[in-house]
Amino acid sequence: MGEPSVLRGDEGARQGDEDTTAATDLASLRTLLLGPEQQHLAALQTRLDDAKARAEDLGEVLPQALLRHAQDPHFTRALTPSIEKAITASVHRNPKPLADALFPVMGPAIRQAVSAGLAGMVESLNRTLEHSLSWRSIRWRLEAWRTGRSFGEILLVNTLVYRVEQVFLIDRRSGLLLQHVHAASVETQDADMVSGMLTAIRDFVQDSFRVREGDGLESLQVGELSVWIEPGPYAVVAAVIRGTAPREFRRTLQDTIEAVHLQFGEALESFNGDTAPFADARPALEGCLESQFRADERHPRTRGAWLVFAAITIALVVWAGLWYRDHRRWNHYLDVLRAQPGIVVVTTGRESGRHMVSGLRDPLAPDPQTLIAETELAPADVVGHWAPYQALDSALVLSRAIAVLRPPRGTTLTIENGVLVAAGTPPLAWVSEAAKTAPLISGVARLDVVRALEPAVRAAIGVIESRPVLFVRGSVEIADNSTSIASVLADVQQLNALAAASGRRFEVDIVGHTDAEGADDANVPLSLARARIVADAIRAESVPALTLAVRGVGSAEPADAGQSETSNQLNRRVDLRVRMDR
Amino acid sequence: MIQKKVCMLGGFAVGKTSLVARYVSSIFSEKYLSTVGVKVDKKPVSVDGRDVTLMIWDIYGQDDFQTVQHSQLRGMSGYLLVIDGTRRATLDTAMALQTLATEVVGDVPFVVLLNKSDLTSTWDIDDAGVFKMAERGWRVLRSSAKTGEGVEEAFEVLTRAMLVDAPAQR
Numbered sequence: 001m002g003e004p005s006v007l008r009g010d011e012g013a014r015q016g017d018e019d020t021t022a023a024t025d026l027a028s029l030r031t032l033l034l035g036p037e038q039q040h041l042a043a044l045q046t047r048l049d050d051a052k053a054r055a056e057d058l059g060e061v062l063p064q065a066l067l068r069h070a071q072d073p074h075f076t077r078a079l080t081p082s083i084e085k086a087i088t089a090s091v092h093r094n095p096k097p098l099a100d101a102l103f104p105v106m107g108p109a110i111r112q113a114v115s116a117g118l119a120g121m122v123e124s125l126n127r128t129l130e131h132s133l134s135w136r137s138i139r140w141r142l143e144a145w146r147t148g149r150s151f152g153e154i155l156l157v158n159t160l161v162y163r164v165e166q167v168f169l170i171d172r173r174s175g176l177l178l179q180h181v182h183a184a185s186v187e188t189q190d191a192d193m194v195s196g197m198l199t200a201i202r203d204f205v206q207d208s209f210r211v212r213e214g215d216g217l218e219s220l221q222v223g224e225l226s227v228w229i230e231p232g233p234y235a236v237v238a239a240v241i242r243g244t245a246p247r248e249f250r251r252t253l254q255d256t257i258e259a260v261h262l263q264f265g266e267a268l269e270s271f272n273g274d275t276a277p278f279a280d281a282r283p284a285l286e287g288c289l290e291s292q293f294r295a296d297e298r299h300p301r302t303r304g305a306w307l308v309f310a311a312i313t314i315a316l317v318v319w320a321g322l323w324y325r326d327h328r329r330w331n332h333y334l335d336v337l338r339a340q341p342g343i344v345v346v347t348t349g350r351e352s353g354r355h356m357v358s359g360l361r362d363p364l365a366p367d368p369q370t371l372i373a374e375t376e377l378a379p380a381d382v383v384g385h386w387a388p389y390q391a392l393d394s395a396l397v398l399s400r401a402i403a404v405l406r407p408p409r410g411t412t413l414t415i416e417n418g419v420l421v422a423a424g425t426p427p428l429a430w431v432s433e434a435a436k437t438a439p440l441i442s443g444v445a446r447l448d449v450v451r452a453l454e455p456a457v458r459a460a461i462g463v464i465e466s467r468p469v470l471f472v473r474g475s476v477e478i479a480d481n482s483t484s485i486a487s488v489l490a491d492v493q494q495l496n497a498l499a500a501a502s503g504r505r506f507e508v509d510i511v512g513h514t515d516a517e518g519a520d521d522a523n524v525p526l527s528l529a530r531a532r533i534v535a536d537a538i539r540a541e542s543v544p545a546l547t548l549a550v551r552g553v554g555s556a557e558p559a560d561a562g563q564s565e566t567s568n569q570l571n572r573r574v575d576l577r578v579r580m581d582r
Numbered sequence: 583m584i585q586k587k588v589c590m591l592g593g594f595a596v597g598k599t600s601l602v603a604r605y606v607s608s609i610f611s612e613k614y615l616s617t618v619g620v621k622v623d624k625k626p627v628s629v630d631g632r633d634v635t636l637m638i639w640d641i642y643g644q645d646d647f648q649t650v651q652h653s654q655l656r657g658m659s660g661y662l663l664v665i666d667g668t669r670r671a672t673l674d675t676a677m678a679l680q681t682l683a684t685e686v687v688g689d690v691p692f693v694v695l696l697n698k699s700d701l702t703s704t705w706d707i708d709d710a711g712v713f714k715m716a717e718r719g720w721r722v723l724r725s726s727a728k729t730g731e732g733v734e735e736a737f738e739v740l741t742r743a744m745l746v747d748a749p750a751q752r
Binding site: 171172173174175177190192193196197200201203204206207272273274275276 | 622637659
């Protein structure tokens with residue numbers, strides 16, 4: 001609407017002065033008609049030209065626009081490069097504001113990461129140690145067991161270089177605690193009171209030694225704990241440190257107290273007991289909760305520990321081996337003893353560090369001490385208590401019999417069911433003596449020499465039967481070429497002695513014979529008479545072991561069937577025939 | 583959380599420590615008193631619905647009040663001025679200590695305790711003395727650490743006064 005009138009005004013000016021009045025009128029008219037609009041236009045124009053006003057306008061609508069289009073991806077895309085550039089520029093120029101802004105966020109995040117890492121490290125260290133047999137870990141475990149603290153705690157104490165356990169922010173004048181932070185798992189006393197006492201002690205030191213204003217107690221040392229104090233104009237920061245902190249940590253404390261004063265200067269200055277504002281100082285204080293652990297130096301010690309362990313193991317194995325060997329030898333010895341006739345093991349055990357065995361022993365049994373030699377045991381390591389007794393084991397009985405009877409060379413003794421059996425060629429004299437003594441030996445019923453004497457008996461019988469007594473023809477007179485009666489008697493005596501010695505009896509048939517000449521009724525009595533002569537001679541001797549039978553058979557059983565005088569002479573005889581009884 | 587530093591002031595053996603002991607259970611041994619000259623205790627109280635933690639500085643009392651270190655008084659929001667009712671001299675000490683306290687921290691609330699009220703037979707403070715204090719507008723209470731009389735009340739009165747006055751310290 002305004003545009004045509006302006007154009008018309010221009011044309012009017014070019015038409016000259018005549019038109020001036022008309023133009024003025026027109027202007028008046030325009031003003032009259034369009035006055036408010038013109039003013040409005042002018043104001044708009046001014047506003048558009050004025051950068052400041054425009055900025056104000058934009059400032060008013062921009063937040064709304066941003067809010068309304070927050071979900072619009074175009075907006076985000078459009079803004080991102082500028083914001084990125086702005087942040088980069090800001091960091092380049094002065095990183096502090098951004099750092100300060102991010103500090104409350106970054107501090108906890110970093111601490112969380114660090115503490116998680118630390119916890120992991122301690123955990124893995126713990127695990128490694130748990131599975132390793134280092135001398136140190138055994139010592140620490142002992143310490144933990146002794147002091148009743150957890151192994152982790154002992155581990156911490158022993159591997160810790162330093163750890164800032166608590167940080168106090170204290171109002172310098174009143175000693176009131178503004179803020180207190182402590183490391184996880186640290187037991188703390190009442191921080192308010194500690195804060196007060198710390199301040200009192202600081203004051204006390206300052207007053208007592210009349211130091212310059214501004215100087216003051218900077219650290220306290222109590223055992224493995226130390227307290228580092230860093231004063232600011234209105235507040236002091238105090239750190240409780242376990243172990244030895246590096247000197248650089250002082251710098252950290254200084255930075256912290258400076259930062260706190262920067263951030264809370266006003267609140268500190270006007271502090272009147274309300275500690276609430278200082279909750280925001282926690283991140284700064286928590287930044288001081290540093291710690292450092294010793295590098296793992298386990299390996300060399302572990303080697304030593306392994307050596308010790310190996311040595312102990314070897315010693316144990318050797319000891320066990322020796323013990324087993326000794327045990328085996330001992331059992332073997334006991335077996336030998338038990339197998340030994342004449343030895344009865346009753347108890348075994350140990351006596352003043354030595355093996356002990358007690359029991360019964362036949363004096364004829366081997367000496368238990370000499371049996372040790374077979375078992376490789378040291379005789380000095382064995383004590384034996386033996387009571388004497390007589391064993392009835394056949395071996396012992398035999399030994400006893402041999403000891404008593406002393407069989408001569410060529411004669412052996414055995415025992416069967418309590419009967420001592422002789423074999424070999426025992427002399428008759430020994431046999432008769434031994435037969436009497438044998439039953440007196442305990443475990444021996446009698447001495448059996450039948451078998452032993454059998455050859456002698458047979459020999460004796462052979463001799464007796466092969467030597468007939470010859471007679472003169474038709475007479476009871478013994479012929480010149482005959483075996484003498486004395487000789488016959490000696491043979492019979494020998495047989496009697498053998499029979500007596502072996503406890504046997506023999507029957508001796510004494511048979512008289514004639515030659516074929518003459519009649520039977522004469523010959524039979526003659527033969528009997530001849531037999532009686534021999535029998536009487538034998539009877540005159542003492543032959544209790546022999547039974548004599550006498551008979552005459554005439555010529556019925558000739559020794560030689562011939563008819564010559566030589567044959568007849570051989571037939572005129574008395575034979576002795578021995579019959580073995582049983 | 584509101585915290586207030588409160589001092590126990592008074593001459594030698596007026597019963598400050600006993601009053602504190604009556605009021606709180608301490609974690610620190612009394613030997614701090616004679617070595618460091620101060621023992622700090624803590625007492626949470628609730629006055630008119632407001633929670634306040636009193637940090638009570640029990641200051642080793644000597645009749646020569648000048649040995650009281652200014653540093654120990656600094657930052658206190660109030661104090662109990664303890665007088666032994668059986669010893670007139672402790673009143674003078676208290677007067678001097680009050681002056682000293684005012685010099686160091688300015689006008690802060692305090693409560694005067696006429697202690698050992700259980701020993702009335704040997705009472706040594708006359709009405710004139712009490713009047714003199716009342717004249718100055720001092721809050722005066724009778725107390726006995728032995729019977730517990732006036733102890734809770736004194737701390738409560740002081741706390742209330744501190745919360746009302748709450749003057750800027752610096």
